[in-house]
Structure formats: structure tokens, C-alpha cells
Amino acid sequence: MKATVMKATVTAHRDFTIARIDDRIYSAFLEHLGRAIYSGIYEPGHPTADKNGMRGDVAQLVRDLKIPYVRYPGGNFVSAYNWEDGIGPKEGRPVRLDLAWHTSDANQVGVHEFQDWCDAVGTKPMLAINLGSRGLDEARNFVEYVNGPTGSFWGDLRKKNGRADPFDCRIWCLGNEMDGPWQVGHKTADEYGRLANETAKTLRAFDKTLELVVCGSSNSDMKTYPEWERIVLEHTYEAVDHISLHMYFANRKGETQNYLSLNHKLDRYITTVESTINLVKANKRSKHDVAISFDEWNVWYHSNEQDRAILAGSEGWPHAPRLLEDIYNFEDVLQVGLILNTFIRKSNVVKMACIAQLVNVIAPIMTEPGGAAWRQTIYYPYYFASIFGRGTALQLAVTCPGYDAEHDDNVPYIDIAGVHDAEGGTASFFAVNRHPTEALVLDLSLQGFGGKAQVIDHQVMTHADLRATNTLGAQNNVVPRKGQGAVVAGGNLTVSLPPHSWQMIRVSLG
Ligand code: AHR
Numbered sequence: 420m421k422a423t424v425m426k427a428t429v430t431a432h433r434d435f436t437i438a439r440i441d442d443r444i445y446s447a448f449l450e451h452l453g454r455a456i457y458s459g460i461y462e463p464g465h466p467t468a469d470k471n472g473m474r475g476d477v478a479q480l481v482r483d484l485k486i487p488y489v490r491y492p493g494g495n496f497v498s499a500y501n502w503e504d505g506i507g508p509k510e511g512r513p514v515r516l517d518l519a520w521h522t523s524d525a526n527q528v529g530v531h532e533f534q535d536w537c538d539a540v541g542t543k544p545m546l547a548i549n550l551g552s553r554g555l556d557e558a559r560n561f562v563e564y565v566n567g568p569t570g571s572f573w574g575d576l577r578k579k580n581g582r583a584d585p586f587d588c589r590i591w592c593l594g595n596e597m598d599g600p601w602q603v604g605h606k607t608a609d610e611y612g613r614l615a616n617e618t619a620k621t622l623r624a625f626d627k628t629l630e631l632v633v634c635g636s637s638n639s640d641m642k643t644y645p646e647w648e649r650i651v652l653e654h655t656y657e658a659v660d661h662i663s664l665h666m667y668f669a670n671r672k673g674e675t676q677n678y679l680s681l682n683h684k685l686d687r688y689i690t691t692v693e694s695t696i697n698l699v700k701a702n703k704r705s706k707h708d709v710a711i712s713f714d715e716w717n718v719w720y721h722s723n724e725q726d727r728a729i730l731a732g733s734e735g736w737p738h739a740p741r742l743l744e745d746i747y748n749f750e751d752v753l754q755v756g757l758i759l760n761t762f763i764r765k766s767n768v769v770k771m772a773c774i775a776q777l778v779n780v781i782a783p784i785m786t787e788p789g790g791a792a793w794r795q796t797i798y799y800p801y802y803f804a805s806i807f808g809r810g811t812a813l814q815l816a817v818t819c820p821g822y823d824a825e826h827d828d829n830v831p832y833i834d835i836a837g838v839h840d841a842e843g844g845t846a847s848f849f850a851v852n853r854h855p856t857e858a859l860v861l862d863l864s865l866q867g868f869g870g871k872a873q874v875i876d877h878q879v880m881t882h883a884d885l886r887a888t889n890t891l892g893a894q895n896n897v898v899p900r901k902g903q904g905a906v907v908a909g910g911n912l913t914v915s916l917p918p919h920s921w922q923m924i925r926v927s928l929g
Pocket residue numbers: 450493494495496595596637665715775776
């Protein structure tokens with residue numbers, strides 16, 4: 420009997436597009452949490468540290484990612500944070516207890532040090548305001564301190580602390596996960612919506628051009644979702660530009676095929692909030708647009724068990740302990756590829772997204788204090804999407820067999836996103852083969868681009884062991900390799916995608 424070959428037929432056409440991708444979907448997040456800041460980006464005395472105590476090895480790995488924005492300083496941390504603790508001479512800054520993570524923070528990094536680091540690594544800050552334990556007045560003071568002119572109280576204080584020129588931070592998050600009962604200062608949707616609207620109004624009185632992000636749901640399993648979004652937007656619609664969503668991905672039961680269907684849940688989450696935005700827009704007869712800022716996403720579950728003691732408070736108030744240090748495996752490469760593909764396909768409404776987080780804490784980059792910095796497995800799909808996933812998202816027509824899973828029925832074995840870079844004359848395709856044992860032959864029609872397409876790059880990630888990781892002692896166990904066998908003939912690209920694999924195929928369009 421002749422063995423059947425599993426096939427995916429895909430059609431791409433230069434005129435079938437979704438949206439211009441906002442580069443800011445490749446942004447990231449850094450919180451004062453565990454070793455993200457201390458011995459993550461900041462470690463005076465490290466052999467690679469610069470004059471500000473920032474690690475040069477980490478800075479280079481970050482720089483390579485070309486990250487547009489980094490959200491800071493939290494996260495749950497921000498909901499009890501006093502931004503004033505992080506300014507002025509370092510020796511005078513207070514040590515505070517961090518109520519979110521049961522640790523302590525000596526405030527050696529604050530908004531000045533963070534801005535200097537952003538300048539050094541070629542990114543920009545997206546700052547979060549404390550609307551948990553604090554309110555409108557501290558918010559306006561913070562924004563004036565960061566962006567205000569000298570010749571006024573806060574601008575002059577900034578100058579005294581070393582920066583005469585305003586930082587000119589354009590994007591501000593109005594609190595963090597205010598729907599979460601775990602949050603310091605958790606609020607109902609009405610309470611938060613009113614406060615967020617008044618805060619937005621006040622910040623706009625200072626500068627109407629700021630981009631403001633209001634909190635949506637912490638995840639789509641929250642009891643208050645999606646009513647939270649509707650109520651909060653009813654209060655704030657005209658005053659904000661983005662609504663923030665968060666989602667973390669986990670494979671606690673070790674069920675790979677279900678795990679790999681989670682991005683269908685992500686897709687529904689985004690689509691539901693998109694509909695809610697449109698509902699409120701219609702209710703208000705508004706011309707204003709609100710987009711989604713997916714400003715926390717990643718895999719997070721590997722470290723849950725080892726974090727319990729610290730989070731329960733049984734270790735006192737340690738400074739920068741190992742917390743949320745997920746060691747990612749090859750399976751997570753597939754998951755991160757699927758998440759990024761989803762953002763590309765939803766680029767009509769997702770205008771910002773932040774991988775959470777960036778260094779040590781559920782992060783693509785790991786460090787050893789005094790030692791090396793290395794790339795976790797998930798660094799790679801994020802890197803390739805950030806570098807080559809810029810342009811216009813293509814509306815691909817896809818036909819492929821599928822399987823029934825926890826988060827959807829008939830989940831296609833192939834997940835694919837396409838990006839057309841018209842200026843560069845290239846198209847990049849990011850594909851995951853979800854099938855555990857069978858290769859998939861991709862037949863991708865490029866005839867809609869005319870010209871003579873040619874394969875210019877093909878990167879593949881696959882591994883015999885789904886649980887394989889990159890560690891201090893084995894930093895290159897899971898890495899991309901050059902793919903083989905991708906050819907374009909008669910305007911059709913064909914390539915075989917190995918079982919459980921991620922790949923990027925780039926073509927020049929002639
Ligand atoms: O990124 C870790 C935490 O996850 C953040 O502090 C919080 O916003 C979310 O619950």
C-alpha cells in the first residue's frame with residue numbers, strides 16, 4: 420500500500436492582507452521581581468557591567484532582539500510602588516518590602532537608570548502607574564517628573580537628579596491587572612473605570628498626545644471577563660488608546676496536543692475583546708479607535724512549585740531571589756511560535772504586545788550572577804518574528820487536516836502566518852507543524868506576487884526530546900538550524916515540515 424503524505428495547501432496573495440503590523444507587538448516587559456532587574460539587567464561588579472552597573476552581556480542579547488518598547492516597573496509590583504523611592508542619590512533610597520512577591524527592594528534601579536538602560540539597548544520605556552495603593556495625584560506627579568519642562572517643580576527635580584531634558588515617555592499604563600483579587604488595591608470594574616478615566620483626563624490635561632493603556636482582563640478565565648472590558652471601556656472609551664490583555668500558557672498535565680491548541684483560546688480572547696471594543700464604540704457613536712495592548716504573554720508554569728515557599732512568606736523578605744525562573748523546553752518553542760503567529764494574524768487590533776518577561780523571570784534570557792548570560796529555547800522564535808515579522812500581515816487561505824483538542828475542534832496541524840515586506844521585496848512565513856509523528860508537506864502558492872520568488876532563508880527548530888532545554892552548562896542544546904529542501908517552482912513553494920517543528924521560510928519576490 421502507498422503511504423499517504425500529509426499536506427497543507429496555502430495561498431498567499433499580495434492583495435489579501437490583514438493589516439500593517441505595528442512593530443510594537445514585539446515589545447517586552449521587565450518588572451522589579453526576582454532577578455529580572457538585580458543580577459538580570461543590573462549587576463555592578465559583573466565583568467561586563469558598564470559605568471551604570473548594567474550588564475553588557477545581557478544588553479547585547481536584548482539589543483539583538485530590536486525590542487521597540489519595554490514595559491516597566493510592573494506588573495503586580497507596581498500596585499504598591501512609590502516611584503519617588505527610585506530617584507535621587509542611590510545611597511539615600513529606601514529599602515521597601517514588596518508586597519506583591521514577598522521580597523525586598525533597595526531601589527537601586529529607578530526611572531533614571533531604566534531610561535539610561537533603554538537608551539543603551541535601543542528601546543523605549545512604556546511606564547506603568549500605580550493605581551492600586553495610590554491614585555491620580557501620584558500619577559500626574561510621576562508623568563510631570565518624567566516628561567515635564569524645567570522651570571516647574573517636578574521638571575526641576577528631575578534636572579537636579581541628572582536629566583534636564585524630559586524623558587518624553589509616550590506610553591503610560593493606567594495600573595496593572597486591576598481586575599485581579601490578588602492585586603494590591605483591586606477594584607470593581609466601575610471603581611477602576613472611574614479612576615482610570617479621571618486619571619486619563621488629568622494626564623491629557625498635561626499632554627493630550629500621550630498614549631494611554633487601560634487595564635482589561637488578567638486572563639480569559641476571570642469571572643468578570645468580558646463584562647470587565649465592557650464596563651471599563653464604557654467609563655474610559657474616549658480617553659484611552661489601548662486596552663491591555665494578559666495571558667500565560669501552561670502544560671501542567673503534560674498533554675502536548677492540548678497545549679498546542681491554546682492559541683485558539685488566545686484567538687477567541689482577542690476576538691471577543693475586539694467585539695467588545697466595537698460594541699462600546701457603537702454605543703457611544705464614537706469615531707475614536709481603541710486597540711489591544713497584549714502587554715503580558717508567555718509560558719509560565721515550570722517554576723510554580725519551587726516558588727511556593729517564598730510567595731507564602733516562609734523565607735522572610737529576600738532581596739532578588741530566584742523567582743519565576745521557568746526553564747523553557749523545546750515544546751515551549753512551538754507554543755511561543757503559535758502565540759506570535761496569532762498576534763500577526765490579529766494585527767488589525769493588537770497594536771502592542773509584550774513578552775513577559777525579558778530577563779530571568781519567565782524570560783527568553785537567563786543569567787548567572789557574576790557569570791554567563793544565555794538564550795533560552797524561546798528566545799529564537801521571538802527573535803525571528805521580531806527581526807523578520809515586520810511589514811503587512813497576509814490573509815492566508817489554508818487547507819490542512821486537523822485534530823480535536825481541549826481548546827478547539829479540528830485544530831489544523833499547520834499553524835502559519837505570513838508577512839509581506841513590500842519595501843524589502845520579501846515575504847516571511849512562520850509555520851508550526853503540530854503533528855507529533857508526521858511530517859507535513861507545505862505547498863504554498865506565491866503566484867499572487869507575480870515575479871520570480873526564491874528562497875533566501877529557511878530556519879528550522881525541531882528536537883527529538885520535547886523536554887530539551889538550554890542551561891548554563893548546555894546553552895546550545897535547542898537552537899535553530901538551516902533548513903533543507905525548500906524550493907520554489909512554477910510560483911509554488913514546497914517544503915517538508917518535520918513533526919513537532921517550528922520554521923521560518925523567507926522568499927525574495929523577484
Ligand atoms: O509577569 C508576572 C506577573 O503576572 C505580573 O506581575 C502580573 O501582572 C501577572 O499576574
